[in-house]
Amino acid sequence: MNGITHYLDGVNAMGQWIDLAPADGAAVRAWAALPEGPVHGGVVVVQEIFGVNAHIRAVADRFAARGYAAVAPDLFARLEPGVDLGYSAQDMDQGRALKTRAEALPAPGLLPDVQAAVAEAARLGQGKVGVVGFCWGGLMAWRAACALDGIAATACYYGGGMTVGLEAARTPRSPVIAHFGRRDAHIPQDGVQAFARAHPEVGVHVYEADHGFNCDQRGAYDEAAAMAARDRTLAFFGRLVG
Numbered sequence: 538m539n540g541i542t543h544y545l546d547g548v549n550a551m552g553q554w555i556d557l558a559p560a561d562g563a564a565v566r567a568w569a570a571l572p573e574g575p576v577h578g579g580v581v582v583v584q585e586i587f588g589v590n591a592h593i594r595a596v597a598d599r600f601a602a603r604g605y606a607a608v609a610p611d612l613f614a615r616l617e618p619g620v621d622l623g624y625s626a627q628d629m630d631q632g633r634a635l636k637t638r639a640e641a642l643p644a645p646g647l648l649p650d651v652q653a654a655v656a657e658a659a660r661l662g663q664g665k666v667g668v669v670g671f672c673w674g675g676l677m678a679w680r681a682a683c684a685l686d687g688i689a690a691t692a693c694y695y696g697g698g699m700t701v702g703l704e705a706a707r708t709p710r711s712p713v714i715a716h717f718g719r720r721d722a723h724i725p726q727d728g729v730q731a732f733a734r735a736h737p738e739v740g741v742h743v744y745e746a747d748h749g750f751n752c753d754q755r756g757a758y759d760e761a762a763a764m765a766a767r768d769r770t771l772a773f774f775g776r777l778v779g
Contacts, residue, residue, distance in 0.1 A: 552598055557610060557653040565650050566618070568594050568609040570601035571661060578689075578779035579662025581654045582609040583670030583677045585752075586632030588620030592752050593671075600669075603771060605778070606661035610654040612647050612677065613639065624755050636673050651681045655688060665689040667778040669770060671751060672697055675715075676704065683707040690714075690777035692770040695721055695748050700728035705735060714740035714773050716766040718759075721748040742769060 552570030559565055568582075568589050580600045584593045589609050597607035613620045616638050622628040639647060651668070658666045667690040670678030675696025682691035684707075693715040698704050705728075713736075717729045726743070733741040744762035749755045751763045 552594060552601065552607070555608075555657070557608075557650065557657055559649045559653040561649060563615055563650070564618070565614040565653065566611050567654055567657065568597050568611075569657070569661065570594075570597045570607045572601050572604045572606065575604060576606055576662050576664070577604040578606070578664040578774075579655075579658025579660075579666040580605040580607045580774065580778070581651065581658050581666060581668045581681075582607055583651065583668065583674030583681075584609060584612055585672040585674055585749075586636045587622035587624065587628060588613055588632075588635075590621045590623070592754050593674075596669075596671075605667075605774070606658055606663075608654045608658040608661065610650050612650060612674075614650070615639075615642070615647070624752075645684075647677065648680060648684055651677060652685050652687075655681070655685060659687055662779075665778045667691065667774040670694065670696065672749065675699060679704065679707065679709075679713070679715075682709040682711055682713050684710075690774055692716070692773060694751055694766065695724060697723055700724060700732040705732050709736075709739065712740075712773070712777055713738075714742065714769060716751075716769070717741070717743050718746035718748055718750050718757075718762065719743050720746060723748045740769075740773070742766065 557565045600607040669692040671694045675693035679699040746759040746762035747757040749757040750759040
C-alpha cells in the first residue's frame with residue numbers, strides 16, 4: 538500500500554481550480570476539493586515554496602476525503618501564476634527565488650490571499666475553518682493564525698522562520714499546533730524549544746525526522762512521523778473545526 542492510499546485510507550477525492558476574491562481584487566486561484574459525503578467544515582492548505590503542486594493538491598484531496606472542504610490558494614499568483622514545481626535542485630532554487638520575491642511584497646503581503654481562501658473554505662465547508670501549512674506555508678499559516686479572522690485552528694508543519702525573531706514574538710488569535718523534525722537542519726532545535734517555552738499555548742510536537750517529512754514525494758518523507766502528525770492534526774481539527 539503506497540503512502541497516498543495509506544493516508545487516504547483507501548478513499549479517493551478529486552479537486553478543481555477555482556477563483557478566489559481577495560479584498561483588493563487581485564486574480565488569485567486555488568485548488569478546491571470537496572467531500573463526496575457530509576461536510577464537517579473547511580480547511581485551507583498553504584503551499585510550500587513549490588507552488589500548489591501535486592503534493593499540495595493531494596493534501597487538499599486527502600482532507601476532502603476526511604470530510605473537509607479544502608482550499609489551497611496559489612500564493613505565487615501575484616508574481617507568477619500557476620507555479621507547479623517538483624523537488625529537484627533546480628526546483629529548489631526557483632522556489633527559493635519566488636519566496637524571496639513574495640516576502641518582499643509590501644505589507645500585508647499575501648495574507649489577503651489566505652484570508653480569501655479562509656472565506657471560501659468557510660462558504661464551501663458551511664462552518665468553521667482550519668488552516669494547515671507546510672515549510673514556508675507553515676510560516677504563512679502561523680502569520681494567519683496571528684492576524685486573520687475566521688480561523689478556528691491552525692497546524693504548522695516545519696514552519697521555516699516561525700521560531701525566531703519577530704515571527705516568534707507574534708501572538709496567535711486561535712489554537713495552534715506545530716510539527717517539527719528533530720533532524721531538520723533548517724529549523725534548529727534550540728529555536729524550536731525556545732518557541733515552545735515562549736508559547737505554552739501552542740502544542741509543539743517534535744518527531745525523529747527531517748525537514749519535509751510529510752511529503753511522500755521527497756526523500757525526506759518519514760511515514761511514521763507523517764502519520765503521527767496527521768493523526769494529531771485530524772484530532773485537533775476534529776475538536777475545533779468539525
